[in-house]
Amino acid sequence: MSTRQADQGNGSSAPRPDRELREALLVLAGLPDDSPALPGQLNTIVRLSAEVVDPVDFASMTVLAVEGHRTHASTDEVAEAVDLAQYAEDAGPCLLALHSGETVGVPDIGGAVVWPGFREVAWRYGVRASLSVPLFAGSGVPIAGLNLYARDAARMRLLIQRVQSCYHVGPTRVLPRMDAGSEQFLAGLAGALLSRDLVQRALGLLMERDTIGVGLAYRRLVEATDAGMPLTDTATVILRRHAT
Template identity: 25%
Template sequence: MSDTSLDPTEAFTQLGRIRLAETDLDGVLDRIAQLARRTLTNADEVSVTLLSGDEPRTAAFTSRLALSLDERQYQAGHGPCLDAARAGATISLPDTATESRWPEWSAQARAEGVGSSLSIGLPVQETVFGALNVHSAKPEAFDDEAIMLAEAFAGYAAVALANAHLYDTTASMAQHMQMAMQSRAVIEQAKGIVMAERRCTPDEAFAILAKVSQDSNRKLRDVAAALVERASGGQRR
């Protein structure tokens, strides 16, 4: 464990106090990994796996070793962190020297100084799953008490992560909606200009803009914005 170990109660409190308006999803993920390393029994390295559909990625890690241990599983298509994420389960590898479920990965982990490993499923969102992965240099590092603590930590982490994911998704949707509204406004302005110049209907004006967009291989919004800028006497950049 890190030299600056943290009391579990304080760690849980910090997870609950994460201000989503002051950080992003990556920031929350990194905070979870760092707190886990300082809090969990015998935790030498930690990573967080996110699984969206069939696409896994390591969203946070405390060292290159933790990252490489995950990526080898992704390449193979199976392993403790992937299985824990998919099943929402806790998977313990008490001793990488005797582990038979994932022999190749275990041998690689052992060769890099990992004696035992623990992966705990993290439900994030309906289509996104995750796992908290904890590695120790010691064999038999995670007894029942250590696993219970890790599962408790994972429960708090899952709530923080789900809230962050929802916040991030909502913010992204709001941004896209704002951009869509701005695009619609400039297109409507451009239609009005075309209608005045060509003395045509709204549908005919839109068709004219759409044809210019297609012929010039430019987005409709860009065509409309250029027309509005020209009509207002601005210089197109």
């Protein structure tokens, strides 16, 4: 029995895994970049992404490392192998997403001629589509790239469109709804982006008020936040005080 079926049939009051994914993304957006809780949060997001987002078969998380890049967590050897192919060429959707801060969707891996190593290894393992999503913590700077790999390109195509619409500024067209896990994933991304905007507005206020740079403003925000509390709470207080 799948996780989704078990959750629907056992009558348990425990949080549903799809809602856990939404919360995990929101929590990540409110953590300081150097929080000791951050690695575990990334692990949770990888695991739940493959568990509850229907189009996704494999997932991994790419982070920057001393040697260049590394896979912080993965659901299986398939995701790990596809990541490694990109590190070997220092090119691929996961690296582009991490460094550009933009989502990178590959709806047809067979046509990804600009990344031959990625295309060859992914195709060999039966991966037909992918989506890489930049994730950020409290500073708003991408700290990891979430890589979602799928065997079914048709099912992945809508997820790519929906995720990219979350990051798009301006009018967007209405797209069909998806499964519960995908909708919670999308809600988590949308909420994380709102959290980032909130923190950035608070940082801008501190910079203007105290005539300081963004680095020092961020450090003051972190120092003003009690241990275990999200930076968004402190940012909200700062903005409310300014409004009054």
